[in-house]
Amino acid sequence: MTGPGYNFAYLDEGTKRMIRRAILKGIAVPGYQVPFSAREMPMPYGWGTGGVQVTAACLLPEDRLKVIDQGADDTTNAVSIRRFFERTAHVATTTSTTAATVIQTRHRIPEHPLREGQILVFQVPIPEPLRFLEPRETETRRMHSLEEYGLMHVKLYEDIARHGTIATSYAYPVRVEGRYVMDPSPIPKFDNPRLSDCAAIQLFGAGREQRIYALPPHTQVVSLDFEDHPFDPGKAPHDCDLCGAVDSYLDEVITDDRGGRMFVCSDTDHCTCRRAAGHSGRLAAPLPAGRA
């Protein structure tokens, strides 16, 4: 038992069975959104209820769980979900990408490449990539069944017509194994190349919309584009001001009211590990003792 009143990992076994069946069907049809009967969780919609249910269905007592929110281990959403599973599943938690066996994420893929045996669980707000183009579920479902994705290309084309370039910068649509168009959740398009041929299992949970989908390891995932406007993952023209990384995804932080700003790695574990290894950026202060 794991404490008074709760089953291991909060959900009852019947619910976990239902979620586990949906995950397996999602693995069998990569990119297809499997409906599931999402439960109310003790947190509001939009705070990762889908990801939490997928994580709960996967967790083993000996797992090491990492939770990130926009790359950071220390923001409210990440801290509260980590504590939730510390309390209900008594699993060990970590902030290290390499030490974690299960990683629940909101809106980022860790900078450090994932390995075989790891599971990455995405929190998804709107799982249907066609939803803002076609509001009717009956129609989007038919579009997926007929592989009718012309509307999505029209949307990207209109971006080019209006802005000269594809302006979609996050939740950038992808095609999975040449079949389903999938919403990669609101990760920056910078992270899109990491979805493809990833060694870890990637699971996507949308609680409010009651959908689960999945990418098995080494699945081919292609960001939609045009021959004359190839996909560009984009990169802020800066280095990290703390660790000096030249190739990581950056957050812009306003530091005063006179236009001062700094750019720091969005992935806090990546940044901390680099600084501990001696790398240093433009504004880096020495690490406090014991942090390394």
Next chain:
Amino acid sequence: MTPEALAGGFARPAEEAARGFRGLLEVLARPGLILRLGGAAPPAPLGAAAGVLALVLLDRTTPVHLAGGHDCPDLRDWLAFHCGAPLVGAEEAAFAFGRWEDLHPVARFAIGTPDYPDRAATLVIDCPRLEAEGARLRGPGIRGEARLSLPEIAAFRANRARFPLGFDAFLTCGDRIAGLPRSTRVEDV
């Protein structure tokens, strides 16, 4: 129902079901991988790995088909007590258990609909042997290629040709299990 039907379940249900599921997830996500699953002791002819799958995934919402020699009183009773799954004909089954020759013709099983390809059957095939050799597998979950001893090639090729429709399969041999989702391309070598 005999007293034996009451035995053979998980000793620690939440933990062992989680462990069983992670095994099922790994083998289905990496076709060709063979893992051992333990914790269940179902009556013959169901093997230990297939028993774990039953305990992890089956309940009263999952119609089950028992094919050939698997359709015996001992196994019916065991599934009734531990899972509560209704027993049905092949056409209505969400899960089917049996030897490959007894599951034939596999065209009977649900392959989902274009709108809902997830509404497809999962076949749990009891194999006399299960080795990482024989048919060549390619597709999602496989780095390069993998090998797996399949009972037949043609049926799985036909199944892949209908993607995203099709049934999904687990191959079991005693406590060993491998996964073969409909997304896998199968070649004879």
